[in-house]
Amino acid sequence: MQIINARLRHSNDLHTLTIKEGKFHSIETQAEALPEQNDQINAHGNLVCAPFVEPHIHLDAALTAGEPEWNQSGTLFEGIERWRQRKPMLNEADIRKRALSTIELLVQNGVQAIRTHADTTDPSLIGIRTLCALRDELKDKIDLQVVAFPQDGMLSYPNGLALMEESLQIGADVVGGIPHFEYTRELGEKSVKTLLELARKYDCLVDVHCDEIDDPNSRFLEFLACEALFHDMGPRVTASHTTAMHSYDNAYCSKLFRLLKNSKINFISCPTESIHLQGRFDTYPKRRGVTRVKELREANINVCLGQDSIFDPWYSLGNGKLLRTLDYAMHICQMMGYQDYARALDMITDNSAKTMCLEGYGIEVGNPANFIILEGFDDYSVLRKQGEVLLSVRKGEIIVERQPAKILSQPWVSNSL
Ligand code: FE2
Numbered sequence: 422m423q424i425i426n427a428r429l430r431h432s433n434d435l436h437t438l439t440i441k442e443g444k445f446h447s448i449e450t451q452a453e454a455l456p457e458q459n460d461q462i463n464a465h466g467n468l469v470c471a472p473f474v475e476p477h478i479h480l481d482a483a484l485t486a487g488e489p490e491w492n493q494s495g496t497l498f499e500g501i502e503r504w505r506q507r508k509p510m511l512n513e514a515d516i517r518k519r520a521l522s523t524i525e526l527l528v529q530n531g532v533q534a535i536r537t538h539a540d541t542t543d544p545s546l547i548g549i550r551t552l553c554a555l556r557d558e559l560k561d562k563i564d565l566q567v568v569a570f571p572q573d574g575m576l577s578y579p580n581g582l583a584l585m586e587e588s589l590q591i592g593a594d595v596v597g598g599i600p601h602f603e604y605t606r607e608l609g610e611k612s613v614k615t616l617l618e619l620a621r622k623y624d625c626l627v628d629v630h631c632d633e634i635d636d637p638n639s640r641f642l643e644f645l646a647c648e649a650l651f652h653d654m655g656p657r658v659t660a661s662h663t664t665a666m667h668s669y670d671n672a673y674c675s676k677l678f679r680l681l682k683n684s685k686i687n688f689i690s691c692p693t694e695s696i697h698l699q700g701r702f703d704t705y706p707k708r709r710g711v712t713r714v715k716e717l718r719e720a721n722i723n724v725c726l727g728q729d730s731i732f733d734p735w736y737s738l739g740n741g742k743l744l745r746t747l748d749y750a751m752h753i754c755q756m757m758g759y760q761d762y763a764r765a766l767d768m769i770t771d772n773s774a775k776t777m778c779l780e781g782y783g784i785e786v787g788n789p790a791n792f793i794i795l796e797g798f799d800d801y802s803v804l805r806k807q808g809e810v811l812l813s814v815r816k817g818e819i820i821v822e823r824q825p826a827k828i829l830s831q832p833w834v835s836n837s838l
Contacts, residue, residue: 422439423462424437424440424461424464424794425464426464427467427794428467436451438784440790443816443818445785445787448784467794467797467798468799469794470766470793470794470795471771471782471791472792472815473743473773474725474769474774475727476689477538477628477661478523478536478728479730480520480524480552482733482735483519483520483731484732485519486734488510497701497735503734507734508540520537520551523731524559524563528813528821530741530743531743531795531821533563534564534773534779535566536566538567539553541575541597542571543584546587549569549588550591566594566595567593568597571598574608575599575615576612589623589625593625596616596623596625596627597630598613598631600632616629617648626658626777626778627658629658629660631660631661633661633664636668637668638665639665659776661689662695664710667708667710681720685723686722687776690711690726691730692711692714692750692753694728711754718768743769744803744807744808746769765804766800766803766804789815790815792814793811793814795808796809808825
């Protein structure tokens with residue numbers, strides 16, 4: 422397979438990419454645009470980019486909004502209540518069908534790696550079992566990581582710690598947590614300590630729903646970062662949401678950032694979810710409730726974006742399009758300077774891959790030939806156009822193909838704006 426007239430990120434040149442045996446064999450700069458030969462794929466100057474990565478989604482809950490009741494208040498806590506009502510209806514066929522439909526939607530939109538949470542506060546652990554089995558079944562088609570996530574609290578839920586440990590024995594890849602939802606601050610801190618111990622025992626990554634609340638006094642992030650630093654685990658640890666950081670005092674945040682930088686932990690923000698769920702106890706002015714993505718980026722701390730939900734009790738929209746999530750983040754976090762645009766796609770590609778500790782990710786000779794073609798010629802134009810994923814290739818095989826829209830009536834002047 423050969424791709425011609427490909428634009429790569431951070432380069433104005435056109436390139437030819439040659440793929441052999443499912444890997445990038447060569448990447449060469451072209452002196453000029455080339456005519457298409459047989460069997461070549463013409464990128465027409467569009468951006469060829471590493472695949473999108475979805476680092477935070479709940480496949481066990483996806484596509485269940487309104488079953489049996491809608492989350493009318495829009496709060497995170499009513500979402501947890503609605504999910505508690507839906508849990509008794511879970512079975513393997515139900516989870517599998519919804520998870521596959523959601524994965525298909527993500528793949529159609531250029532995603533080739535997913536980190537999904539699965540609820541461990543369910544004595545049957547059906548979500549963990551089903552999603553771990555699906556991960557193994559789909560291993561050639563998509564990189565799937567399963568997080569053992571204690572939705573109702575690891576230490577506050579009856580037998581929660583044993584269920585967490587059983588989930589890791591079943592084969593979850595990542596230890597999750599929700600310290601701000603534990604009954605007390607002490608239990609929250611103890612849960613963080615315990616989940617890091619479990620990660621060391623089972624050689625797992627860590628991804629904690631951390632301070633997903635508007636309470637400026639919710640400060641489990643500093644505890645998580647400090648534990649990660651002291652145990653030298655930072656690059657394998659992720660803090661998801663951290664929406665309380667939005668409400669932290671600036672002086673405290675300034676002190677906190679030193680620790681965050683030193684700890685080398687990763688961050689995931691889910692801006693569409695957070696702006697919907699947070700600020701619900703405010704009248705006016707209403708907080709945006711999204712963590713400090715702009716400031717984290719400026720401090721060179723690894724931060725990436727996820728969708729969190731697709732049509733579930735917490736968020737009843739969602740369409741699988743990470744470019745939309747990125748667009749929201751740029752607006753909500755006021756990242757609208759040119760320097761913000763220039764590396765925007767990092768937050769749904771490279772940074773997410775780093776968070777998930779993916780190996781062989783990126784367009785480099787020798788790596789698996791996994792890539793997508795996007796409408797636009799650089800990060801800025803792709804973000805602005807919000808176009809479709811034109812092609813998705815995995816290990817040299819085309820898995821998604823689309824034609825760009827064409828206007829059939831004349832006269833129109835073709836332009837590249
Ligand atoms: Fe989540």
